[in-house]
Structure formats: structure tokens, C-alpha cells
Amino acid sequence: MSYLQLDAVAKHYGSRTVLRDVSIDLKAGEFVSLLGPSGCGKTTLLRIVAGFDQPDSGRVVLEGRDISGLAPAKRQMGMVFQAYSLFPNMTAQENVQFGLRVRRQDATTQQKRARELLELVGLGEHAQKYPHQLSGGQQQRVALARALAISPALLLLDEPLSALDAKVRVQLRDEIRRIQQETGVTTLFVTHDQEEALSISDRVVVMHDGVLAQVGEPAAIYGEPANIFVARFVGAVAELQGVVADGSAGMVTVLGRQVAANRARGMAAGTRVYFLLRPETVRLGPPDAAGMLHGTVIARTFYGALTSLKVEIVGGSDCVTAAMASGDAVNIAIGSTVSINWDPDSPRLLVA
């Protein structure tokens, strides 16, 4: 039985539909990310789980109990918000104790638990500081400790890293995952950052226009996108138009050339497809007749260890991007003609 079940949840604001019959199951102890662009409904879904918004139809079921009509205060869910949400009049320790104080636990238990959690998030020495004396990253750690203090049935994270700078964001992201694994708390994490979602989740739910675009493990979401939206939204991809030339041989016609793509096997000849190439699967080489496609290098972007080269394909205005070791990329000049190759297992094909 699933631990948390969202059953055909729908939500409208006036004439605008925000969620259309969304159903998701979470297993106990699972870390699931809701990933999608702004306005896709992910935050609304999280708020419905938290009880801050009510669904127009559908149910939220936690451990077999329908909690759709339950007030937020009665749901036993810890939440970390995008905005800094610590109570400014309380120290870090008092913030962490707040939920326990509301539950009338004795002072010694409150203090012991607060200290444990502040240690867990690495802020044991900052217990007596007020929020304005803490950095943004520290405030979010305290907020995480505060949410965990009540031993929540579910931990809800509403883009808690988005206000932080890049380095702190990565550190805190990894810590959230470590703490989640240590505590075993079932977690629902909302983000628009694909890297965040892919790096710390057991499963990722990609949302688009109020519906689930794909649900799966991070590797599957990246490697086997179920539709063109997921392919475009998760990771970089070169998107070419193709037509299956020979389903038995795994050949696809792209820009007038027949190229190899094993995923075309079994598809009917003449099927129009999106031919998708991830940058890391593209190999550039000297122009030769054996090249699957040819093109001209038109741009180079240096990322440190990797450099990405943008190549305009001969015979059209389409481009592919190749990510390669910076040491190798140095030898390929902008304006040079190159062959474009890939492993036949690499291209993803989606029926257009």
C-alpha cells in the first residue's frame, strides 16, 4: 500500500485549470521531486498536500486515511518554504522548539530535541542566534530542523534552495538528501531546477500544464523521456525531424541522410519522429564519408572540464550540441567542418 496517495486531484482558479486529475503514489521513506516550469501546478499540488489549498476534486490519502478536509495544523507535516520563514522574534533553538511547544511537550524534551536537530543540520553552535544573525543558508537549515522537530509524517520542501547562491545551494541540497536518508522521512520536494531534482530524488514527477508529463527514476527521466516536453525540459537535447526509413535495420532519415538509431527497430517505415541527441552522446571528428551527418562548428562554450560545441548541420539550419572534454575541444576551431557521429543506441526517438 502506498504511504501517500494523491488520487485524481484537480484544482481550478476561476476559468484557469491548475491541476487536472493528478494521481501520484509515494512509498514510505521515499524522496520524490515535483519538477516543472513556473505555472505547471507543482506548488499548488504541494500546498494541497499541506492543506493550505483545497482540491476541487480528488483525495489526499495518508497511510490509508483521507486527509483532504483536514486543517494544516492537524496534518503533522513539516514544511520548508521558499521564503525565509523563521519567526524573527525567536532564536534558532526557539524556532526549532516551536512545534514541540505547541504540542505541550516538557521543556527538557523540547530543548534536547532542538539541540539534536540543530546538530544534525550543523548549527549546534548557532542555537542562540536570531534569524537576522544567520545567513540565508543557515536560516533554511534551521527551517529544516524545525520542520523535522515534530517528527513529521511527511516532509514538504517548497523550493527551499531557490533563494540561495549557487555554492550554498549545492551544499544544502546534498545535506537535505543526507538528512532525509538518515531520518527516513518521506519527502515531497518542489523544484524547477532539473539538476536538483535529478541529483537527490528517488523518483521525479515531471509536471506540465497541470498534468503529469512523466513519473520515474532520475536516470529514466533523463535517458528515456516519455514525451517531447520532458525531453526538452530535462537536460539539453538536439531535436531533429526524422522519418523511419527501415524499421528492421534501425535506420532513420534525417536531413536527407539515412542514419542509425537502434530505437527505430520495430517502428513502421514512414513514421515521423523526433530524433533526439543528448550532447554527451554526440562525437565530432574530421569530415569523412563515414560520418552520419556533417556540419560546421558555429559556437563554443567553456564550462571548465567540459566544453560544448554548437554545430550547424549541413543541409539545414538545425544544430546539434556536443559536450566534450575541454582538452579535445581545443583542437576544433570555430568555422571548421566536422563529422557528427553517435552510438546507434544513443538517439531517443519520439513519435511526432
Next chain:
Amino acid sequence: MSRRTHNLIPGLGLGVIGLYFVIPLVATGAFSLWEGGDKYGLAAYAALIHQPKLWQSLGLSVRLAIQTILVGLVVLVPAVFWLNLRVQRLRPLFDFLSVLPFVVPPIALVAGMTTLYTGPDWFVGTANYLVVPYVILALPYTYRALDVGMRALDLKTLTEASQSLGAGWMTLIFRVVVPNLTTALIGAALLTIAIVMGEFTFANILLFNTFAVYIDYVGQTSATQAAALTLLSFLITWLAMLGVLFTGRGGRGQVQIGGAR
């Protein structure tokens, strides 16, 4: 024009304005000490101190100020909280209502109020009745002070954070909202004190002997004592204003919303 002359002009301007305020006060102070001829002393103050009616009127005004603060805050804290949390679309209406006391003349207010507000003797037959117009008079200041204080907090997030931790509305208001509004609440209270201590029209028309009415009465019988009382009244108002200034400075309690530090 030399640089020195250039710097002198603002200083001169400020000096003239300062004199405009200070000279009447010094003159009032000097007059309050005048005992006839070329004799100066504290006779007017001594005479005032021994008049029981002064203390009665002062006590009444202080009591009314406290009652006004309590009623005003009990009505306005939840109202402004709800305005900022849930019904922001009503802000223009609240803004309009809050400035009505500036637009409607006190004489019109008192006429309307005596028709509208009736009730038991302990209310309409005593000075308690003045709390009604005083709350209305203090409304613009109390509302503004609270609204500014609440806008500085991210009320929505704080509310949701406390609710997710299991807190009810009362816990939220008394443990989270009010403690973070200390500056705003003190500001509103001190402004109310300043208004109530100096209010004359309502008390005089409704025949209650408040501090301002007593100053007027003394002014008709003893000019020097009236000057002494006027200074005392100024002193109370200034102390209240100083309180507003000092409580408005520094202190924690401002929530930071977004942005890495």
C-alpha cells in the same frame, strides 16, 4: 558665492525655523513663571499642583488614553492582520476609512455619534463614552503604524509555517505576530496617548472634564497657570513622540524575505 556662504544658508534657514518654534515656547515658559511686576517664580506651578481638579482631569485623560489604546488595538490588530493576510483587495477601502477622521469635522462626528451610539449609563453617562470618538480619532495613526509593521513581515509564510507546525490562530497571533509587531504597537500606543491628551472638542461638547478641557478652564481664570499647563501638556506629547522615535530605531524583528546573505 563662496563655499562657506553656500553652507551657511541651510543652517540659517534651519535656525529661523527653530526660532519660530522655540520663541513661543520660551515666552510661554517665561510667562508661566511670571508672578507680577518683575517677580518670577514657581507660584503658578505650585498652585496647580495643589488643585485636585488638575489631577482628576489628568487621571481621566490617562485612563481614557489607556482604554482607547486597548480598544483600538483589540479592534485593529486582527483587522489589519486579516487585511494583510487574506483580503488585500480591500486595502483601498481600509485606506479610505482610515483617513475619514481627517475629513469629517469633529463637530459633525460628535453630532452623529450621539445619535448613533446609545447604551447603558455606565457607557453613555460616563467619560467612557469618549473612548468611541477617541478610537476613531486615533484610527489613522493606529492603522498606519500596524499596517507598516505587518507589511514588513511576510505574514503569509509565517502563518503557514506556524500552521504546519500545529499552531492555531491564537498561538499564531500571540506568539508570532504580536511579538514581531512590538515597535508598531508601541508607536500606535504612544501616538494615541498624544492625541487623547490633547483632545478638546469632544470632551468639551460632551461635558467631560479632561486634561485639555481643564487647561481651557484654567486659561479663563489664571493665564500663568494656563501657560504652565500648556507646557506640561507639550511635555507629555513630546515624551510620547520621543518614545515613538526611540522604539522605531533598530531592534530585531524584521523578517528577511528571499535573497542570499
